[in-house]
Amino acid sequence: MDWRLLRCGAGGGWTELAGRKELLTEVQYVNSKKGKQLILFGGYTFTFKYHSPVKNTDYWQCTKHTCKAKLVVISNGTIKPVDLTHDHPAPREILNKNIQFGTVDQVKYINSKKGKKLIMYKDYTYNYVHYSVKMDTKQWICPRRKRGCRAKLVVNCHDKLVSEIKMVMSQSGTSLLRYNKYHYCHLRVSKAKIHHWRCTSHSSKNCRARIATKENKEIVSVLGEHSHPPPYFFRVDGTYYKV
Ligand SMILES: [Zn+2]
Ligand SMILES: [Zn+2]
Ligand SMILES: [Zn+2]
Structure with missing residues (x-):
């Protein structure tokens, strides 16, 4: 079976995607409800099974015990699917998503003429809108949002810009x-x-x-x-x- 041409359909079956030019599968490490580290791959979660010292690889199995789907993680971090034939649909929600973040630029705060605190970044100003308790980040948006501008900044507690980094597999x-x-x-x-x-x-x-x-x-x-x-x-x- 060529996993590259397949993706799991909504009902748990396989859909052929041979016509697609390119696809990337998201690889994320997430925590289960009990705090155990899992791999999230193509919408399914996998749990660590065993380490092979001979091949220096880790074997991960689908979190549904009766399912035969498996992944191999090679020592350089590359994930290779061994068998992706799940006998069940992908879980709807995965709790405690452990998203990795990268930080870059420090932001500058300025006061508007009316005394409101704004962010000035690359010659544009942003208004504060939302605080995320879970991530400890603040969201700032372009004042022209109503006129259709979608520009947005996410800033962490150290006043640094936060951007989401994800690992995907080609x-x-x-x-x-x-x-x-x-x-x-x-x-x-x-x-x-x-x-x-x-x-x-x-x-x-x-x-x-x-x-x-x-x-x-x-x-x-x-x-x-x-x-x-x-x-x-x-x-x-x-x-x-x-x-
Ligand atoms: Zn499965
Ligand atoms: Zn704008
Ligand atoms: Zn480029």
Whole structure:
């Protein structure tokens, strides 16, 4: 079975997607209700089963005990599906989602003429709208929201901009980093355990954009501008489809 052409349908069956150009499967580590670490892959959760010292790989099994679906995690972090034939539909909700974040720029606060606190970032101002208790982050939006502008900033308790970083897996099985709608492939790890990533369009579009992260995916630096717009993907059950 070629897993790349398949995705689990709503009823738990398989749907052929041979016509799609590209798809990326979201790989996330999440916590179960009891606090156990699970892998979220393509909308399903997997639990650690055993470590093979000979092959230096970890085996993960679907959290539904009777289901035969399995994943292998190789020592370099790459996840390979062994069997993705689930005998049940994907779980509707996964609690305690442990989303990894990266932080970059410090934001500057200014006062409006009326004395209201605003954020000034890259020559634009933002109004405060919402505090998320769970994430300990504040959301700020463009004052022109009513006129259709969707610009938004998420700021953490250290007044730093927060952007969501996700790990996704390409069709060829390569782990990619997804940040601000762009994808990055792993380049190298420095002696200081800093991971260097470069845009997946580095050769096709001669893109020079790079990211450096710590082991926990916290962003250390963002270098260079993209030479191209972000690829458009839509997301279904943890799988990104390119259009
Ligand atoms: Zn399953
Ligand atoms: Zn705006
Ligand atoms: Zn790029």
